[in-house]
Amino acid sequence: MPVNRPRPEPSSHPISRRTVLRGSLIAAAAAGLPAVSPPVRAVAAGGGRSVAVFGGGVSGLTAAHELSERGYQVTVYEPVALGGKARSMSVPGTGAGGRLDLPGEHGFRFFPGCYQHIPETMSRIPFPGNARGVADNLVRVQAATVAFRDLPPVVTPVEVGGLAEITPETLRTTLAAAVGLIPRLPPQELALFTQKMLRWFTSSTERRFGEWEYRSWAQVMEADGKSDAYREYLVNALTRITVAAKPYRSSARTIGTIGEALVLAGTGLVPQYGGGVDRILNRPTNEAWIDPWVAHLRGLGVRFELGAKAIGLELDNGRITSARVSGGADGRVDADWYICAMPVERAVPLLSDDILDADPRLAGMRDLEVDWMVGIQYYLTRPTDLPEGHIAALGTPWALTALRQAAMWVGDFASRYGDGSVVECLSVDVSDWDTPGIVFGKSAKDCTKDEVAQEVWAQLSAWLNNSTGWLREDDIHSWFLDPGVHWTGGAATNDTPLLVNTIGSWDNRPEAATAIPNLFFAGDHVRTHIDLATMEGANESGRAAANALLDAAGDPGSRAPIYPLYAPPVFEPLKALDADRYRAGLPHLLDA
Template identity: 25%
Template structure:
C-alpha cells in the first residue's frame, strides 16, 4: 500500500520517502519545500507575505509539478481549500506547531462526540450554574443610547436543529409548517456579551446601528467558508467477514484518499471506538461543491423529519450527492450495496455550517475578540488568535481571549492564562535548508530525467 505515516516525525522520513506516493526525487523535493517554508520569516501584516502556498512552492527553482501538487492533496482534504488559495503564512504556522511536537500526529475521541465531548462539557457547565437554552437563533442586536448592547432578540425554533438541517428555520416554517409566524423573545443584556457564532451569522446581526459603532465588523463579509460533506456509513457483518477473509484491516487513523474526486478521506470509527462490532466509517468529502445542485436526498439526512419523501440509493448509476460520493469511495474501499445498513446511512452536507478557510489576505479582515462596542466581544476560529489556522484549538483560544477581556473589563477574578503552543524559530531550519540544497538540485535533475524517460516511452 502506498501511504504516508506521521509525516512530521523525523523517524518516518525514510519510510515516507520510499512510500511510492511520489517518486523518490519528487517526495524529497516536497519535503525540502516544507523545510524551506519553515525557515522563511513571514508576517501576516506584510504585503510581500500575502502569497499562497502554491505561489511559494511553485516559484522555487527546485519545484516540480508533482512536488507542488502534493500540497493540494494535503490542503484540500484537511482544510477544504486549494493550495493556490491557502495563505502561506497560516499554513506555515500550522507546520511550525507540528514540527515542534510531531508525535502524536493527532488526538481522537474513542467514542461519539456527544458522549465523549459535548455531553460531559454540557454537564460541567450546568454544574457551574450555566443555563443553556437550545433551539434558539439570534435575530437582532439592540443598542442603547450609550452605544452598548442592551438586548438580543432571539427567534425560537421548536423542534428544529440548525446544526444538522440543510434548511433554514425560515424555510422550515414556510414550506413545512404552513407559514407559521416567528416567535421572538427579547433578552435584556446588562453586562458583557460574548458572541461565539460563525462569521456568516455575525454578518446577519450587523445592523446600521452596530456598523456605525464598529464599521470594521463589516469586513467579515469578505471572509469565506465552504462546506465539507460527511457520510455515516455502517456496513454489516457480510462486509466484515469479507474484509477478514482478505486479511485486511481498516486503520484507526484518518485516511486520505489520494487523487480522489471530491477530495475524500475517511476514519474507521469502529477501529477506534471501544465496543464496536460491525464496520462504521465516517467519510468526508472536502470538496463537495461540484455536487451542490444535486439532491442529498433528504431521506438520508436529518431533514427526513420535515421532508418525508422516499429516497433510494443508486451507487452504480449515481443520481444524488450521496450516490456520487459512495460511488467514488467504492473505488478505494470496495463494498456492495447490500452490505450497507440502510437505516443507519446518513449524509450531512453541512449547508449553513461551512468551514472557515484561511485564504490569502483573510487575516486583515478577521475581527479581534475586542470590538469597539464596549460590552460586545467575539469568539470563533475566524477571530484573530495565535493559533491562526481554522481548527478547534483556534476557536478555544479565541474564547479564552474573549473571557480574559471580559475579566479585565469588570475587574474580577484571576487573569486567564493562555498557553501558546511552542514552535522553533525560523533560524532553526536554516542549516538544514543550506545542507540539503545540493541534494535538492540533484533531485530536481533526477525528476527531470524521469519525466524525459516517461515522455519518450509514451
Template identity: 40%
Template structure:
C-alpha cells in the same frame, strides 16, 4: 521546472548559508515546554454587574461560558438548535431504532499540537475517568495514503524519521525532511528536496513576513504547485491539506497552511505534543460519538457550575447605544425575547454574525465590517454503516486521487461501546467519510457533488472510496456490506438548485487575516468568539474555536476589571533554532528584500 529553479550550485549555496547561519545556535534546545493544564475555578455567586449572555453553544461559546462561570460570572448560553455542540455535535440517523445509529459532521481529530482544547477537556468530569473527557481520547497508530492504481501507503504514527541528533542545523533539517518525502512519501529526489527547501523558507521567515507576505499569497503559489508533478501535488497540495484543514491550496493563504503544517511536522517528530496516558501522540480520536463522549458531559458540567442554557433561541439582533450594546433579541418557537446583560459574547459563525451586524455596530467599530468579507467552504460528513467490521487503517485514510476531496476513518476499532448497541443491532462498523470538494466533477458520474441528489452523492462517494482500496487482487469493500447511510443533516436541497449547507466552515483565504476581528471589539461590552476571529491557531478547527472562546473570556475579564486570573492561552510552539534566522529575516523584510533562503523567489521583492 524544478531543475531550472534549483541548479546544483544554488542548492549547495542554500545549504552552505543554512549551515553557517545554524552554526551559531547549535547549542539551543529544540524541546519546548507547555504550561501545565488549568486546574479550574470554583463557581461562586456573580457580583453585581457581572452578567454575560453568550450566543452560540459550539466549542467557542461553551469554552467562554466554562471559563467565565468558573470565575464567578453569571452566564446564560443561548443556542439556536435544540442540542449543544455546534458543528462538533453528533448527528443521528432518523428511523434507525430506539437508540439511533450515530453519525458525525466529520470525524474529529485531536492533534498532538492542540493544547488549549485538551486543557479544557481535562476539566470536564466524566464518570470513571481521572482526567475527565480527555481520557476518552484514543491514540491513532497509523495513517493511510490511498491512491487509484497504485500501492497504498500506510504510515505508522509516529513513523521513524532519519533525524540527526537534536539540536540540528537548518541543513540537517532540510536533509531530513527531504529524505522523509523521498523515502516515505516516494517523491522524486529533486521534488523532495524542493519541497523541503520551501518549508525551510517558511520556518525561517519572520512573523512580519509571514503576515505581510505569505498571508497574502496562496499555498499553491508558495509551494509552486502549478509547475510540479502530480505526485508532488498529491502530497504537498490538496491531498495533504484536506487532511489538516478543509480548504483548497489554490485559495488558502500560504501562512495558514505553513503554520499548521509546521505544527504537524513537529508533532510527528514527537515535539510539543500534548501527552500522557491514552491520549498522547500525533493524532487522536474519541472512543465514541462526540456528543456522548465530550459535548453532553460538557453541557452537564456547565449546568453544574451555574450556566443557564437556553436552547432553540437564536440571536436575531443587537440594540446599540453608541459604542455600547443596550440589549439583544433572541427568537424561537416561543416568539422573540429581549436579552439584557452586562456583557455579550457572539460565538456564532461569521456568516450568521454578519446577519445581525447592522450599520450602527459598524459605525461603532469599523473593523467589524471585515466579517462580511470572510468566506466559507463545505465539509460534509457521510457515514456508511456496515454489517461487518473493516479497519482500513488504524487511523485516517486520505483518498488522494478522489476528485471530491475524500477522507475517512473506520470508527468501531476506537469505540468502547459496540456499534451493535445502536440501531437494529446488526451494524458492526461505520466508515465515517468527509466530502470537502463540492465543485469538481466526480470520478464516475462526472457531476459535481452540488449537482447530485442524495442517492448520487452516496453512490459516487462509495465508488471513489472503493476505487482506492480495492485492487492488487484485494477487495476490502463491497456493496453488500452496507447496511445504511447517513448524510450530514446540515445539507438540504440536494439535487435541486436550492442545495445548501448549514454547517460550513470558515476558510483562511489569502489576505483574509486583516478582515478577521479581534475578540475584544470597539463596542465596550461586545466580544467575539470562534475560530474565525484572530487566533494564534489561525485555521478552522476545535482548537481554534477553543482559543477564540478563551480570548473572548479574557476580554470580558479585562473589560469588567475582574480580579480573577486570566484564562491561560497556550501559544503555538516556536522552535528556538529558527529564532536567529528570523531575526536576520526581519531585517531583510524591512529592507524590502526576500528571505535569504528563498532561491525560487530570490529576485522578487516581498511587497
C-alpha cells in the same frame, strides 16, 4: 495573551462607504421583523455579571465554561444543537431491541498533538472512571492509511521515531521521508518541497504576515509547471484535506502554520504537544465530550436556551443594551455582557450600521469566505479490515478522508447501536464539493443525496481496494449524510459551511474584543494562534473572549490560559536574520 497582530493602515485596506452601506441593508431587513416583548434579563443578574452567549458551539461553550468558573451568570442561546459542528447526532429510528440509534456526525473528530486548548478544557470536564475527565477519552492513533488511485494503499506511522533533536537537517530528513512515499514524484521536486518548508520554518513573523499571508499556497510552492504528482499530491491534496482549503486561494501563512504544528507534533520532541500527532475520541462525540460538558456547565450554573437565535443587537450610548432573539427565548435579552459565538456567516447579519460606526474594523467580517466540508457515515454489516487510524485518499476528486470508528471505540458496536446487524461505522469527510466525480461526472453540490453516497463509496473503493478488497458494497447496511446539507427544488444547500482562510483574510478577521466595551466575538473566524477553522481555534477564541470580558470588567481574577504554538529555539537566529532582511526589502536567504 490573545493574538494581536497589527492591522494595515486604513489607507492600505480602506473600508468604503459602499461596504458599510451593505450592512445597512442587512440591518433594514432585521428591522422589519415583528415587534418583540420587553427586555428580560439573561439571568438574575447582580453586580454587572450577567453574560449572554449567542451560539452553543465549541467557542460558546468554552466562553461559558471559563466565565462560569469565575462566578459569572451565563446564559447560552443556541438555535440548533449544543456542540455545533463538533457534535455527534443520532440517526432517528435506527435503534432496535433496546439499542441506541446509530451515531451520525457532521464529520469525524481529529485531535492532533498540537492542540493544547481543547485537551486542557477536557481535563476539567468530569467523566465517570476517568482521572483526567473527558481528556482520558482521547485515544492515540499510531498509523494512517494513504491511498493513491491504481496503486496499493500504504500504511505508514504517523509519528517519527529516533530523532534526538530538531535541527534544519533533521527537519529536512523528516519531511523527505514523510512525502517520499508519493509515487512518481521527481527527486528535484521533493527537494524543492523540503526547501520551501524550511523557508517557512526560518521565516520571520514579519515575512509570514507581510508576504506569506498575501500569497497562495500554490504560489509559494511554485506549483505551476511541476509534475502531476507534485501538483496533485503535495500542493493540492495535502491542502484540500486540511479543512476544505484550496491551494490557489488559501493563505500560504495559514497552511504553513498548521503544517509546522503537525510536523513538530510528529517528532515527539515537543513537550507541549503531548499525546502524539493524532488522537480520536473513544466513543461518539456527544457521549465522550459534549454531553458531559453541558452537564458540567449546568452544574456550574450555566443556563441554556435552545431554539433561540440572535437576530439583532441594540446599541445605545456606545454599549449594547439588549439583543433581539427569535425562537425559544422569543423577545429581547438584556445582559451586562454579550458574546457573539456564532459562525461568521450567521454573525455578519448582526453588523448593523450603528455597530459598524462604533467599530468599523468589524466590516471586514463580511468579506470572509466559507466553503463546504461535510461528512457521511456508512454503516456496515461486516468489518472492513481497514487498519485503525485515519485514511487519506490523496487525489480523489472530492478530497476524501475517512476514519474507521467502531474498531477504536469502547464496547461492542453491534450490541450498543442500531438493530444488532451493524458492526462498523466508516466516517468520511468530503472536502471538495465543486469538482466533478468519477461516476456521475458531477460535483457533489450538483448530485442528489443518493448520488453523493454512491460517488463517495465509488471514489473510496477506487483508491482503497487496489490489492486489498477492503471495501465491499454488499456490506453497506445504510448511510447517513450530515443533515446540514439538504435539497430544495433539486439544489443542495448547506447550513453548516466552514470558514476558509483565503489570501489576505487575516486583515478581515476580528479580535475577541471590540471597540464596543461590552461586546465580544468568539468563533474560528476570530484571530487565534492555530489560525484555522478548527475546534482548537474555536476553543482558543472562547478563552480570548472570556479574557477580554474580564479585562473590560476590571476583574482581578485569573485569566484563561492562552497557549502559543511552539517555535523551535534553533530557528530563532535565522528568523531574526530574516526579519532584518525583510525590513530591508531583501528576499529570504533560501531565495537569494
